[in-house]
Amino acid sequence: MKPKTEAELAEMVAGLNEPMRIAGGGTRGVMAPDIAIETSGLTGIALYEPGALTLVAKAGTPVAEIEAVLDAEGQQLAFEPMDHRGLLGTSGTPTIGGVVAANVSGPRRVQAGACRDFLLGVRYVDGMGQIVKNGGRVMKNVTGYDLVKLMAGSWGTLGVLTEVSLKVLPKPEVSATLSVQVPDVTTGIAALSAALKSPFEVSGAAYDPDRGCALLRLEGFAQSVTYRLNQMKFVLSGFGEVTEQEQSGALWADLRDVAGFHSQNGDVWRISVKPTDAPEIVERIQADQTLLDWGGGLIWALVPVGTDLRAQLGAFEGHASIARAEPETIDKLGRFQPESAGISALTRGIRQQCDPRGVFNPGLMG
Amino acid sequence: MEMPTPNPDVLRRKAVVLQRLLQVMPEDAVIHEPSETRAYECDALTAYKCPPMLAVLPATTQEVSDVLRICNEEGVPVVPRGSGTSLAGGALPTADCVILGVARMNDVLEVDYDNRFIRVQAGRTNLSVTGAVEEDDFFYAPDPSSQLACAIAGNIAMNSGGAHCLKYGVTTNNLLGVKMVLMDGSVIEIGGAYLDSGGLDLLGVVCGSEGQLGVVTEATLRILRKPEGARPVLMGFDDNEVAGQCVSDIIKSGILPVAIEFMDTLCIRACENFAHAGYPDCTALLIVEVEGSEAEMNDQLAKIIEIAKRHNPVELRESRSAEESAKIWLGRKSAFGAMGQLNDYMCLDGTIPVSSLPEVLRRIGEMSQDYGLPVGNVFHAGDGNMHPLILFDANKPGDLEKCEAFGADILKLCVDVGGCLTGEHGVGIEKRDLMSHQYAPTDLEAQMAIKDVFDPNWLLNPAKVFPLQASESRRIARIAAE
Numbered sequence: 001m002k003p004k005t006e007a008e009l010a011e012m013v014a015g016l017n018e019p020m021r022i023a024g025g026g027t028r029g030v031m032a033p034d035i036a037i038e039t040s041g042l043t044g045i046a047l048y049e050p051g052a053l054t055l056v057a058k059a060g061t062p063v064a065e066i067e068a069v070l071d072a073e074g075q076q077l078a079f080e081p082m083d084h085r086g087l088l089g090t091s092g093t094p095t096i097g098g099v100v101a102a103n104v105s106g107p108r109r110v111q112a113g114a115c116r117d118f119l120l121g122v123r124y125v126d127g128m129g130q131i132v133k134n135g136g137r138v139m140k141n142v143t144g145y146d147l148v149k150l151m152a153g154s155w156g157t158l159g160v161l162t163e164v165s166l167k168v169l170p171k172p173e174v175s176a177t178l179s180v181q182v183p184d185v186t187t188g189i190a191a192l193s194a195a196l197k198s199p200f201e202v203s204g205a206a207y208d209p210d211r212g213c214a215l216l217r218l219e220g221f222a223q224s225v226t227y228r229l230n231q232m233k234f235v236l237s238g239f240g241e242v243t244e245q246e247q248s249g250a251l252w253a254d255l256r257d258v259a260g261f262h263s264q265n266g267d268v269w270r271i272s273v274k275p276t277d278a279p280e281i282v283e284r285i286q287a288d289q290t291l292l293d294w295g296g297g298l299i300w301a302l303v304p305v306g307t308d309l310r311a312q313l314g315a316f317e318g319h320a321s322i323a324r325a326e327p328e329t330i331d332k333l334g335r336f337q338p339e340s341a342g343i344s345a346l347t348r349g350i351r352q353q354c355d356p357r358g359v360f361n362p363g364l365m366g
Numbered sequence: 367m368e369m370p371t372p373n374p375d376v377l378r379r380k381a382v383v384l385q386r387l388l389q390v391m392p393e394d395a396v397i398h399e400p401s402e403t404r405a406y407e408c409d410a411l412t413a414y415k416c417p418p419m420l421a422v423l424p425a426t427t428q429e430v431s432d433v434l435r436i437c438n439e440e441g442v443p444v445v446p447r448g449s450g451t452s453l454a455g456g457a458l459p460t461a462d463c464v465i466l467g468v469a470r471m472n473d474v475l476e477v478d479y480d481n482r483f484i485r486v487q488a489g490r491t492n493l494s495v496t497g498a499v500e501e502d503d504f505f506y507a508p509d510p511s512s513q514l515a516c517a518i519a520g521n522i523a524m525n526s527g528g529a530h531c532l533k534y535g536v537t538t539n540n541l542l543g544v545k546m547v548l549m550d551g552s553v554i555e556i557g558g559a560y561l562d563s564g565g566l567d568l569l570g571v572v573c574g575s576e577g578q579l580g581v582v583t584e585a586t587l588r589i590l591r592k593p594e595g596a597r598p599v600l601m602g603f604d605d606n607e608v609a610g611q612c613v614s615d616i617i618k619s620g621i622l623p624v625a626i627e628f629m630d631t632l633c634i635r636a637c638e639n640f641a642h643a644g645y646p647d648c649t650a651l652l653i654v655e656v657e658g659s660e661a662e663m664n665d666q667l668a669k670i671i672e673i674a675k676r677h678n679p680v681e682l683r684e685s686r687s688a689e690e691s692a693k694i695w696l697g698r699k700s701a702f703g704a705m706g707q708l709n710d711y712m713c714l715d716g717t718i719p720v721s722s723l724p725e726v727l728r729r730i731g732e733m734s735q736d737y738g739l740p741v742g743n744v745f746h747a748g749d750g751n752m753h754p755l756i757l758f759d760a761n762k763p764g765d766l767e768k769c770e771a772f773g774a775d776i777l778k779l780c781v782d783v784g785g786c787l788t789g790e791h792g793v794g795i796e797k798r799d800l801m802s803h804q805y806a807p808t809d810l811e812a813q814m815a816i817k818d819v820f821d822p823n824w825l826l827n828p829a830k831v832f833p834l835q836a837s838e839s840r841r842i843a844r845i846a847a848e
Contacts, residue, residue, distance in 0.1 A: 051614030052720040052750070074620055103562065114562055116570060117539045132812045133805070138717040139749035140536065140789035142525045142574050143797070143804055144831060145813040149538065149570020153562070170620035193480040199503075199591045221620075224662045231659075274559040276480050297481075297561050319564030337564045342554040347566045349819035354812070365565065 004041045006123065006131060006162040012037065013160065014129025019362045022156030024060060024098030027083075027090040030155065030364065031327055039097050042162055047137065050075060053168050054120065054137050059097025059161040066096055070168055078169040079115045080106030080252075086262045088324055097161040103153030106256035107204040107217070110196065110294040116152035118167045124151060124159035127355025137165040150350070156361045158354040172219035176229055177204070177245040177252070179213045180236045186279040188214045189296040191239040193275060196295050198235050200228040206255050207292040209282075214239070217252055258291055258300050267325040269309045271299040273318035285312045308333055336365060367414050367455075367795055370829050370841065372462035376442050380419055383440050383464070387422060390432035395470070397421040406465045409450040409457040410512070411796060413712075413766060418445065418459035425470045427545060427553060427583040434581065435551025437464055443825050444549070446577035448520025449491065451512040453713055454794025456524060456576050460829060468519045471583060474498045483542055483559050484589050488519035488582045492526075495587060504589045507534035510790065511702065522582050525574030527790035529698075532748035533624040533657075534590070536790065538573040545584035546572065549821040559586055571816060576792050577827040579820040593657035596624065598694045599667055601674045602648035602681035606630070607724035609650035612677045613747045614720060616654065619673055621666055626748035627653040627698050630727065633705065633742040633755070634697075640704030643697030646681035652747065653698055701744045702755070708740075709757040712769050716780030717789035720750045729779055730754060737772040739765075751789035752780065778803050793831045802833055810836050 001020070003009035021036040039060040047056040050073040057066055063081065070076050081104040083094055098104075100122070105114040112118075121135030135141055135148035151158060182188045188207035191214040195202045204217030216236070218228045229244065236242045245251055254260070261268055266288055273281055275296035282290055287301035287309075303309055306329050310320055319337035322330055339347060344366065351358075351365070376383075380398075387396050397403055398420050408415040419442075424430045437444050447457040447467045459465050471487035477499060478484070484506070486495055492513040495506040509528035510516055516526070522544065527536040534540070543557030556572065557563040572579055603609040613626055629637065629651045638645045645651060656666040667684055674682055685691040697704075705711045718726050727743060734741045745752040754776055758769040777787045777797060781804045787797045801810060814832055817824065817840075824840045 049719065049721055051618045053617060054719070073618070103567070105562070109561065113535060113539055116562075116567060117535060126812065130808045130812075133809050134812070136784070136786050138719060138751075138785050138789070140527050140531065140717045140746070140751040141786045142527075142536075142790055142792050143786045143788050144793060144801060144810070145816055146525065146538065146570055146574045147812060147816070149567045149573075150816075152570070153567050158566075170617075170622060173620065190480075196482060197479055197591055199594050221662075221665060223665050224658060227659055227661055272560045272562055272564065274481050276478075294561060317558055318560040321564060339565050340554070342548075342552055343556065343565065343568065346554070346568060346819055350566060350816060353815040353819060 001036070002038045002041045006042065006125065009037070009042070009160060009162060010125045010129045010131050013125050013127070016359045019359050022160050022361050024095030024101065025092040027085050027088070027092045027094045028098050028102050029084060029088045029090065029324065030361065037160055039095060039160065045069060046163065054165060055168050056137055056163065056165040057096050058163050059095060061096050063094045063096055063099060071171065074171050075168045076171040077118070077166065078108055078112040079118050080108040080256055081115060082106050082256050086257050086259060087268060096164055100152050100164050101154065101156050101161060107206060107252055107293055110205055110297065111201065111203045112169070116149050119148050119152050119164060120167055121165035122148050122151045122161055123163040124161045126159045127357055127359055132159065135165065139167055155364050157351055157365045158360070160360065174222045174225045175217060175219045175248040176225050177248040178216045178229065178232055178236065178242055179245050180242050181213050181240040185209060185282050187239055189275055189278050191236055192295045194235055194239070195232060198232065200231050204252050205295040207296060209290055210260065215245070215251070217248060255291070255293060260291060261289060261300065261302050264289060264302055266302045266304055267307055267329060268323040269301045269303060269320055270323045271301060271313070271318060271320040273297060273299065273316065277317065281313065281316060284314070285309060334366065339366065368834060369416065369460055370834065372460055376462040377419065379440065383436070383442055384420060386436045386440070387420065387433060390436065391422055391424065391429055395423045395425065406447065406459060406467070409452040409455060411453055411455040411458065411794065414455055414458055414795065416459050416461055418463050418465040419461060421465040421467060423467045423470050427547060430466065430547045430581050430583050431551045431553055433464070433466060434547055434549050438549050438551065438823065438825060441823070441825070443828055445827050446519070446523070446581045448489065448517030448523065449515050451516040452520060452524065452792065452794055453715070454788065454792045454796040456792050456794040456830060458795055466581060468517060468581070468583065475584065478559065479504065481559055482589055483586050485584060485586045486518060488522065488585050489517050492516050492518060492521055499589050503592045505592050506587055506589055507540050508537050518585050518587070519582050522573050522585060523575065523577045524792035527751065529625045529627060529746060532626060532746070533622055538570060540588045541569060541573055541585065542588055543586035544569065544572060544582045546580040546582045548580045549823065549826050557586065576794065576831050578817050578831060579826065594659045595663055596655055596657045597663045597667065597685050598653050598655040598691055599670060599685065600681065600683045600694050601652045601654070601679045602646040603650045603677065604648055604680050606650050606727045608677050609652055610720070610723035612652065612674055615673050616670055617748065619669060621669055623654045623670070623748065624657050625653070625655040626746070628745050628747035629698065629701065630743040632740060633701055633744045636704040636708055636742060637697040637701055640707055641697045641700040643693050645697050648680050653694055698744070705742055705755045705757065710760040711755045711757050712773055714752065714754045714756070714773050714776055715788045715791040716777045716785055717749070717751045718780050718783050718785035720747065722783040722785070723747070726779060726783060730776055733772060733775055737768055739769060739772055750785065774800055795830055798831060799833050802836070807836070814840065
């Protein structure tokens with residue numbers, strides 16, 4: 001099903017008599033059910049005001065189209081959404097609705113915030129086929145409950161997004177990256193923490209165990225970046241040899257998309273933890289390969305097919321979700337971290353309210 | 367302002383409820399004498415008052431849980447209260463309610479600089495969160511004007527903002543996790559000292575839910591390293607439209623100032639008379655603040671001043687010292703006090719798209735003529751969050767009603783140009799009945815359905831946020847079921 005308007009979508013949903021998969025460009029790895037409601041017919045940028053830092057687009061609008069329009073005005077989606085195609089081996093065109101539904105955020109998450117922090121408003125069709133709007137197109141809005149945040153990261157289970165409003169930000173004039181050679185993950189995380197604790201506005205903080213280096217990104221006006229690079233070299237000097245990296249843009253695009261895992265076989269997990277817990281967690285899981293982003297708060301782990309990583313993790317503060325695995329593994333282990341009984345009762349209740357017939361992405365979020 | 371009729375059955379059982387609360391709470395934490403409950407009769411929206419049936423001041427999450435469980439069993443409405451600084455009536459009691467004040471829960475539980483968070487009890491004041499980390503050069507970013515008094519619990523309930531959220535975001539962008547008690551007494555934890563909780567974003571919907579979903583007892587908050595320095599520039603214009611264009615041009619240039627504040631003539635004059643900040647006498651005044659090292663600030667301010675000059679400012683004054691910076695901010699920060707010297711006032715909180723600024727100011731001016739009530743405008747221009755201050759005389763019969771009608775017209779205008787009713791104060795009772803202007807019945811239904819999940823009996827702060835008519839069937843169903 002590929003509706004061309006929101007009204008058409010609402011009518012289709014109201015008439016549904018079987019569960020559907022909700023798909024934007026189909027690049028984010030949701031495979032079941034076979035039949036889908038596709039939002040790729042709902043496209044177009046409805047409003048863009050660079051002076052107000054706001055953009056409103058239909059959910060099926062390609063991310064690339066939005067990025068091109070922003071780029072022409074020297075602006076960007078500051079949350080730096082990842083492109084999942086390389087990691088998941090999917091094809092298709094990533095849509096802004098898909099980005100929002102999966103709350104996809106890249107390395108700048110650690111400084112600027114997640115996709116949900118930039119989402120100002122939504123329109124969606126709920127499981128009864130009703131059109132609902134929440135939030136708006138202004139940056140400060142506390143009018144009623146914030147269903148905007150609830151929709152971000154709900155993976156289509158509460159409603160089919162039809163339109164999203166986003167806060168955008170100026171694109172930095174310059175991006176520069178420092179690399180610190182460190183002996184181990186503990187030192188790596190300590191270096192990232194030291195950098196993030198400094199007043200020098202780090203916009204990317206990753207640790208690559210394969211290269212044995214911590215990577216720090218600084219962005220802004222040229223003069224400011226030069227100044228902060230020098231200060232940062234001083235901050236990092238106690239942790240290892242500091243060098244400036246070429247090609248800062250490409251480097252962070254690769255980190256964002258976990259490019260190092262693309263050609264590797266195995267399942268990929270995403271673990272969110274308190275950064276200083278990361279070294280012990282990395283030790284505990286003994287993955288084939290890891291990559292740490294968000295100052296150590298996000299661990300990407302490559303493990304043998306079918307591994308129950310949560311069993312290896314045991315009790316920990318945070319959450320682990322499957323980014324890439326066979327459908328059987330996802331069915332068996334669940335894509336998302338199991339919730340406590342109290343939280344699970346609430347999320348079930350909310351899903352029941354929004355989609356009482358259970359027609360949207362059933363089973364995806366529990 | 368209409369409030370639901372108190373439930374006579376609840377009032378009749380006051381002694382029973384009191385007895386049960388005394389079994390789980392120390393005597394000094396349960397307030398029941400009418401002479402004492404009066405202290406909780408209103409919040410900062412002082413035009414509306416109603417003493418609660420009882421007030422409790424729990425000191426632990428367990429006590430909060432006991433109180434809520436008992437009230438749930440007894441069918442007694444509960445109105446949570448932080449420090450009582452809500453400008454929207456968020457903590458206004460009803461005669462049949464128990465006020466649950468979290469002020470006694472104000473400890474710092476954990477400070478972690480390596481992971482950049484602080485965990486506090488929710489009754490702690492906003493400013494004292496920063497106070498706990500300031501010696502080590504850290505701060506908590508959201509800075510509502512009432513930050514000296516307001517509690518984190520209330521900040522979370524209203525998703526409070528402040529002058530500096532253009533750069534740092536509002537409460538929801540700085541909140542990592544909460545411990546919260548639901549109306550049935552169960553205790554849940556959402557999120558924690560890590561990013562993006564996984565599963566549905568319950569934290570996102572709890573923040574800004576105005577005490578209607580649960581009572582937050584502990585919060586994990588993001589803290590940030592203080593910038594090396596901050597410096598404002600003041601600029602005056604003789605035309606609102608030009609000032610608005612200047613704001614837009616600054617933002618488009620790629621600079622993201624930490625704050626852009628706007629004041630109109632009436633506010634400028636009132637503030638100048640009150641605080642003697644040395645403001646120019648002009649139509650529109652902007653205060654733009656940047657942060658960073660000395661060189662970085664110089665660089666950004668040079669760019670900003672170059673843009674401002676293209677708009678023929680009547681005044682352009684860059685701060686050259688800490689004293690000058692303080693003086694520039696002094697006027698702005700005393701705006702509410704200064705307006706209070708002129709008369710009683712009502713402070714509004716609508717948000718508009720920045721591009722609509724000149725039109726909205728013009729229309730507000732016209733309405734001011736029609737209503738015969740003066741209005742001053744002071745607002746966070748970078749994000750379009752307006753605070754029109756309508757002056758009226760509370761002792762003059764009919765003036766309050768006229769002021770309310772004028773305020774409602776301004777807020778409707780904000781919605782009509784693509785904005786919203788409230789940017790940082792919350793709906794409370796003040797904007798409750800205007801919600802239908804911004805949201806269709808299905809939109810309100812979708813929101814109320816969330817409360818059904820968290821608080822099926824509609825006992826937590828039930829008469830707020832939603833138009834009484836819209837929430838009536840849910841509130842009545844609860845009473846009928848008893």
